[in-house]
Amino acid sequence: MDDLLQAKNVTFRPGERKLLDDINLTLAVGEVVALIGPNGAGKSTLLRVLTGFQPPDEGEISLAGRPLTAWSGDALSRKRAVMRQRSGMAFSWAVEDVIAMGRAPWPEKETKSVVQEVMALTGCDTLAGRDFCQLSGGEQQRVQLARALAQLWLDGQPHGWLFLDEPTSALDLYHQQHILRLLRRLSLMGTLSVCVVLHDLNLAALWADRIVLLHEGKLVANGTPRDVLNESTLQHWYQADLRVFNHPEHPVPQVWLQQ
Numbered sequence: 001m002d003d004l005l006q007a008k009n010v011t012f013r014p015g016e017r018k019l020l021d022d023i024n025l026t027l028a029v030g031e032v033v034a035l036i037g038p039n040g041a042g043k044s045t046l047l048r049v050l051t052g053f054q055p056p057d058e059g060e061i062s063l064a065g066r067p068l069t070a071w072s073g074d075a076l077s078r079k080r081a082v083m084r085q086r087s088g089m090a091f092s093w094a095v096e097d098v099i100a101m102g103r104a105p106w107p108e109k110e111t112k113s114v115v116q117e118v119m120a121l122t123g124c125d126t127l128a129g130r131d132f133c134q135l136s137g138g139e140q141q142r143v144q145l146a147r148a149l150a151q152l153w154l155d156g157q158p159h160g161w162l163f164l165d166e167p168t169s170a171l172d173l174y175h176q177q178h179i180l181r182l183l184r185r186l187s188l189m190g191t192l193s194v195c196v197v198l199h200d201l202n203l204a205a206l207w208a209d210r211i212v213l214l215h216e217g218k219l220v221a222n223g224t225p226r227d228v229l230n231e232s233t234l235q236h237w238y239q240a241d242l243r244v245f246n247h248p249e250h251p252v253p254q255v256w257l258q259q
Helices: 043-050 073-077 095-103 108-122 137-152 173-188 201-207 231-238
Strands: 004-012 020-028 032-036 058-063 080-083 160-165 192-197 210-215 218-223 242-246 253-257
Touching: 004 043, 020 043, 020 058, 020 192, 020 218, 032 043, 032 173, 032 201, 043 160, 043 192, 073 080, 080 137, 095 108, 095 137, 108 137, 108 173, 137 160, 137 173, 173 192, 173 201, 201 253, 210 231, 218 231, 231 242
Parallel strands: 032 192, 032 210, 080 160, 160 192
Antiparallel strands: 004 020, 004 058, 210 218, 242 253
């Protein structure tokens, strides 16, 4: 139980419509889990509930065998970090200061060295000294990833659960590949679990250990990329005319839309 984050019978109903409907999901340290599904499937909502920012109407989220509600704010912040899809800031902050915000739950004496480590790791060292508000969308996403990693950084590597909502949406191809390779490499250290919302099914197939497919708030498929990304499953839930082929170099499926 010490290395699990679990959702048990989670339902979220802010109005008459259920945005999440009886979700059961377990996340273990050391894996990359991709949340996929059509628009409105509940991916971002599930991310907010799993991280404790939105309490469910029914069911429970637990971390290491304890409900999230039993964790203090600082203790929970040292165990899970979130990179949201949009992270606007009202004031001008230097890149280093934005990343240092992730160290709020930790002793201040470690902040400078950790910020330097994660900046180098994420390629943000070239942005040092710049105003966060003046960065491009892709540059801001890289900085926010560095902030989230800084929040989980302990003894030279991240520990805990990292949740990301569409982290590659504003990135060019090089930085998409760099970020996903980095997340994969960090998870293989065995101390970090990554849960990421992705719309690109081919990226999910290449980089995720496990894929969770949502549709209208229900968890409808959960397994390896090959288990979930097959033609019958995707055509049924996405209602798209598509084909699934084997990747030419890796043992994973790739999805092509029909013209």
